[in-house]
Amino acid sequence: MTMSDPVVEDVVTTVSHSAPEIRRGLVGRRDAVDEENPSGETQVEADIWADELLADRLSSIDGVSQYASEEREAIIDCGRDAASTDGYTVAVDPLDGSSNLTSNNAMGTIIGVYDAPLPARGENLVAAAYVLYGPITTMLLATEDTVSEYELTDGNHRRIREDITLPDDPVVYGFGGRVPDWTDEFTEYARTIETELKRRYGGAMIGDVNQVLTYGGIFGYPGLESRPEGKLRLQFEGNPVGYIVEQAGGRSSNGEQSLLTVDPSDDIHERTPVFVGNESLIDRLEMQLS
Template sequence: MSHITAAPHRWTLTRYLIEQRRRFPQASGDLNALILDVSLACKAIARIVAQGQLGDALAPVSTAVNVQGEQQKPLDVMSNELFIRMNEWSGNLAGMASEEMDEPRQIPEAFPRGKYLLVFDPLDGSSNIDVNVSVGSIFSILRAPADSVDTGRALTEADFLQPGAAQVAAGYALYGPTTMFVLSVGNGVAGFTLDPNLGEFVLTHPDIQVPEDTHEFAINTSNSRFWEPPVKRYVDECLAGSTGTRGKDFNMRWIASMVAEAHRILMRGGVFLYPRDTKDPAKPGRLRLLYEANPIGFLMEQAGGRASTGRQPMLGVKPSSLHQRIGLVFGSRHEVERIERYHHEPATREPEAPLFAARSLFRD
């Protein structure tokens, strides 16, 4: 189980951010204000999600598609608009980029410009909304290039192409049985639960730590025929359990909502794999580097876990495009390191687990 230090009293998100800012006496407070604006957008989305069929969130899918070629649900569009409206006016941002927008969003001339960039997936896992599975919002905060701040020039795609290690802060909101806001400003990871009576996020998980070892892994096994040998080797060893080379039994999980997967791992450990495979050779992975892999990777590393492409640390990858896809492995450090090691070892033929054998229960 993850280690969570008991708080002497409950701090609101606002107080937590003030305490963190005291580590930097020269800080302007703009970052605090920006995070509070993001949290306000998340509260608004949480209310819409909670309405379910009583609201418009489950209206028929529109014919519109986003830059990823995916159909946009009404709630995807609503969530994106909420992020924009809640954050563009305050003078904290130089610009925004979203999974749902083709190009960077410029700050309207009517509003002052700030020194940060906001990158976000406004509603991760939205395909699960109609079956009442937890979904969430993911965000990442970067510094805008100094020349764009000084000159006020329009932002370009290149301004956002910063490695994950450059993130100033990252986090997500989870819309589940309770609404949570999980955040790192580079000093560990803290989790806040929305108190419906106060309308405030209250600190409930002050020092989240991912255990180094685990007995759980999460992967979409329907893609097993497309996996690269190191991934297949790892999963086969987990499935072999206590009688195999690992000498212990594993449980497998798969929610198909990355925010929910990440939250489970932050709370109790585990490893998540959405690796590069051969299903679509034109795509080096399924998940988006800027909107999903980098912010979740930042949180994992801050909580003592590890995030990787399977071959190299995720936070060291230099993005090449705004909507770049990538393979992602994250979670308990020792398991991620094992998967990385398998990718760097010479390929060997491993015995297949019965679940994936060519001739098993389903014989010709």
């Protein structure tokens, strides 16, 4: 896992070495706690534990100036000078899909490394990765050069695929949100897609996106009638996953434009509709929603 920038390499290596420990630590931490994250979602013990572990390790890396997490309200300034904007910033979703702990289904960890203070545009990402806690613990890593997949075991990582691109012929789709809460425009699009592709939706974004990257297709969590801004967070989920898919030759979108070109608000926990997948499917989506 050699990269041109030693700070980025330290961040990615720290996540890859921490992932097996996080997986082991899920045991006994499945219960909900009497707290909510800044987005108003119920936390489980594992959410808080994984966030504290990653915050401690990533914020101690020389060259990382900020750490932000879906599980905490404020950004941690971790440079020697708290007012400094030098260095890379790291945005993390410590346990994507942690509600799946109850049913013991797949979940993941998402990380974005930005070369700009947070909140930042996705175009400022220099690397993004996600760990999938499936039958095998794997990490998909995207840099400016390539997209690669690694198998993770205690203290070790082994590259099993490199130069990953989306298959040309899409096979799967997965759409989130309650169907009665979908907009008419998105419902019409979804009804067309479900006649063409196989449905794969497991309640953890990373598991569903990994299906798309493996087989080709589209994942989406749209804006809803009750929540036009959608559910997923731009800094922690939309931008990093959008970056990974675009580096693999696909497209990302908020329904109008690439997620990577969206100007963020001052709210680190800003939500956005998220769509990622094969270019042709995203193009059709944007035409339908426009």
